[in-house]
Amino acid sequence: xxxxxxxMTTPRQDWPRRPAGERVRDWDEVYVPGALLPIxxxxxDRCMDxxxxxCHEACPLGNLIPEWNDLVSRADWRAASDRLHATNNFPxxxxxxxxxxxxxxxxxxxxxxxxxxxxxEVAIADRAWADGLTPPRPPDRLSGRTVAVIGSxxxxxxxxxxxxxxxxxxAVYEKDDRIGGLMRYGIPEFKMEKRHLERRxxxxxxxxxxxxxxxxxxxxxxxxxxxxxxxxxxxxxxxxEWRELHVPGRELTGIQQAMEYLPLANRVCEGDxxxxxxxxxxxxxxxxxxGDTGADCLGTAIREGAASVTQLDIxxxxxxxRDEDTDPWPTYPKVxxxxxxxxxxxxxxxxxxxxxxxxxxxxxxxxxxxxESGHVRALHLVEVxxxxxxxxxxxxALPADLVLLALGFSGPDRDDGLIEQLGLALxxxxxxxxxxxxxxxxxxxxxxxxxxxxxxxxxxxxxEGRAVAAAVDRALTGSSQLPAPIGPYDRPMTV
Numbered sequence: 001x002x003x004x005x006x007x008m009t010t011p012r013q014d015w016p017r018r019p020a021g022e023r024v025r026d027w028d029e030v031y032v033p034g035a036l037l038p039i040x041x042x043x044x045d046r047c048m049d050x051x052x053x054x055c056h057e058a059c060p061l062g063n064l065i066p067e068w069n070d071l072v073s074r075a076d077w078r079a080a081s082d083r084l085h086a087t088n089n090f091p092x093x094x095x096x097x098x099x100x101x102x103x104x105x106x107x108x109x110x111x112x113x114x115x116x117x118x119x120x121e122v123a124i125a126d127r128a129w130a131d132g133l134t135p136p137r138p139p140d141r142l143s144g145r146t147v148a149v150i151g152s153x154x155x156x157x158x159x160x161x162x163x164x165x166x167x168x169x170x171a172v173y174e175k176d177d178r179i180g181g182l183m184r185y186g187i188p189e190f191k192m193e194k195r196h197l198e199r200r201x202x203x204x205x206x207x208x209x210x211x212x213x214x215x216x217x218x219x220x221x222x223x224x225x226x227x228x229x230x231x232x233x234x235x236x237x238x239x240x241e242w243r244e245l246h247v248p249g250r251e252l253t254g255i256q257q258a259m260e261y262l263p264l265a266n267r268v269c270e271g272d273x274x275x276x277x278x279x280x281x282x283x284x285x286x287x288x289x290x291g292d293t294g295a296d297c298l299g300t301a302i303r304e305g306a307a308s309v310t311q312l313d314i315x316x317x318x319x320x321x322r323d324e325d326t327d328p329w330p331t332y333p334k335v336x337x338x339x340x341x342x343x344x345x346x347x348x349x350x351x352x353x354x355x356x357x358x359x360x361x362x363x364x365x366x367x368x369x370x371x372e373s374g375h376v377r378a379l380h381l382v383e384v385x386x387x388x389x390x391x392x393x394x395x396x397a398l399p400a401d402l403v404l405l406a407l408g409f410s411g412p413d414r415d416d417g418l419i420e421q422l423g424l425a426l427x428x429x430x431x432x433x434x435x436x437x438x439x440x441x442x443x444x445x446x447x448x449x450x451x452x453x454x455x456x457x458x459x460x461x462x463x464e465g466r467a468v469a470a471a472v473d474r475a476l477t478g479s480s481q482l483p484a485p486i487g488p489y490d491r492p493m494t495v
Contacts (some may be wrong), residue, residue: 003073006045012113013039015122017340020347024302027189027269029096030340040123042071043116050107054330055117058105058493059089060463061094062485065102065117068154072120081128084121087485089158089462090200091127091184094185096121096459099292101492105330107210114464129199129438136206139167145476148173148230150217152419152460153181155449156236157204158465159472165472171210171230173221174244175416178270179211181238185263188296190303190340198342218417227422232444234471235424236465239450241414243407245288254376258406260294265300275356280306282400286379287311288365289406297404298358299341309358310351310398312379316359316386331493345356353398364388366395368403376400387443412451429454438471446472452488 003009015036017023023030046337049068055065064083073081082089094119106114128134145168149160152174164170178184180197205211217223227233242257244250256278264276280301287294287301287458301309318334327333338346338357345351345358353362366380383394411430412419419426426431431454432447434440440447448468449461463485473480 003045005114006042007048007108007112010042010046012046012116013043014116015039017343023190023340024348025300026343027303030190031194035124037127037156038094038117040116040120043073044069046115047073048108049116051445052107053106053158055102055115056104056112056288057329058332059102060468060486060490060492063087063102063121065115067113069117070077072124076125077124077127077131079410080124080131081133084124085128085134087483088121089161089466090094090154092123092125092196092200093154093192094198094459094462095119095125095167095371097183097187099296099332099457101332101457101459104332105493107330108330132454134181134203136203137165138207138387139165141167143167143477145169145232145473146171146230147232147234147476148226149234149236150210150226151181151185151236151238151449151451152179153236153238153449155465155468156181156234158202158462159236159448159469160209160236160465161204161207162466162469163472164204164207164236167482168473168476169208169210173210173212173215173241175214175216175228177214179213182240182259186259186293186296187261188265188300189269190299191296195261209276214418218337223418223421223491227442227444230444231476232446234468234472235412235418235440235445235447236449236468237412238432239409239411239455241410241430242295242405243410245365245405245407247365247367249370251377252370252376253369253374254370254401255368255403255405258289258297261373262293262296262300265304276304280304280309282307283401285309285402285404285426286400287397287404287406288379289300289313289405289408290315290359290361293408294340294404295339296404297406298345301402301404302308303343306350306402307344308351308353308399311345311359312355312363312365312381313361313386314384315361317359320470324495329493329495364390368400369397376403407434409450409455411454426472433489436488437475438468439475444475446475448488452479460492461484464488 068083069081100118103114133165149172285301285306322333342357351358383391402443432452449465467484470482470484
């Protein structure tokens with residue numbers, strides 16, 4: 001604890017964002033380049049080095065947060081990087097994409113703004129890359145065992161890196177043409193530039209991990225064939241089965257799933273397309289769904305030049321402060337948050353029909369109507385009460401040339417035949433069933449991440465990847481030195 005009074009004398013200061021009017025003209029990350037390092041040492045000094053650091057419990061990775069806060073405050077970047085990477089394979093991902101449940105669990109957050117844990121994390125990761133502190137770590141010797149990992153999202157990549165470093169020969173199979181899963185084609189460039197992803201992939205290749213892109217297991221390679229070629233198989237395909245909106249008019253053209261829309265914008269950034277065929281340019285856009293995916297659609301539509309963008313959230317607008325009765329510390333509270341995309345919408349006035357930040361809260365979609373050619377032109381909605389019952393006299397229509405459904409995901413995609421070919425047992429909610437060792441009902445086949453857990457956060461995905469790697473290593477060799485931060489039945493802290 002470098003400064004025992006830091007939390008009393010230093011106010012919280014977050015990584016500043018570029019002005020909204022500037023950043024929406026490009027696809028670069030929203031933050032001011034170089035503005036984090038000058039403030040981060042004092043921010044790390046705000047950590048109280050608690051006797052019982054609840055930030056550990058709030059983070060499924062078990063990040064050693066007080067330790068690397070202290071090291072950053074002393075400018076010992078090498079040691080801070082070592083402590084950070086001891087529990088997290090990809091801190092530059094989580095430092096940009098995670099909603100930071102660790103900050104909700106910060107003891108300081110009981111009555112003050114929490115330590116900027118997420119900012120300290122990304123500062124360490126970026127400094128480590130800049131200073132050459134993250135070299136490849138290939139194994140000293142090979143085990144002679146082989147593992148196939150299906151899916152290259154954060155779970156698959158974490159599992160592959162851990163197993164490769166343990167000495168196993170690992171091949172990652174990805175159905176898309178590039179590695180990264182939803183981090184590649186679901187997360188917009190302005191939230192995480194893909195150079196961070198490319199850097200890790202290069203590191204993993206140097207360590208010995210093999211990558212097979214444009215390969216769908218169940219179609220291009222039969223699942224049984226893969227199983228016979230490898231000693232173990234890890235299924236980390238994610239939960240990509242999107243939820244539908246069953247209302248009249250859903251069949252109209254111009255109504256798209258968010259994960260049909262976002263990948264095309266990302267392909268423009270990758271240089272594959274000059275313009276997205278679903279571009280929001282000049283269109284009135286309505287996004288149905290109030291979560292992070294909806295906010296990603298919002299920021300993307302603004303950058304594409306939409307005429308207006310409105311986001312519907314079926315929940316009531318949360319308050320600015322934690323409700324100690326329903327969301328007591330250290331659980332993750334339901335409070336009003338202003339993402340970069342909502343800040344842009346507010347500052348640029350993109351949704352005249354909505355509140356200041358483009359969101360309409362407590363709003364439910366009734367139906368869609370279209371023109372003579374069968375294209376959507378309006379979304380009809382109604383306000384709802386706390387039990388989602390329509391409020392009389394509140395029905396109205398919004399102009400809509402493009403509607404994006406961002407309603408979440410229910411489980412792994414079953415169209416490729418992987419689940420059926422292997423004969424995998426499923427949970428009632430559609431996720432892959434597994435036991436306490438991450439093993440499925442099929443010998444030698446393990447399941448991890450959103451495909452088995454259900455839709456979750458990136459920190460849980462990486463924790464699952466690290467944990468399943470330990471389970472596979474143990475199954476192949478009889479024991480394992482790999483860390484297992486969580487079990488398959490662990491869940492976030494709740495009331």
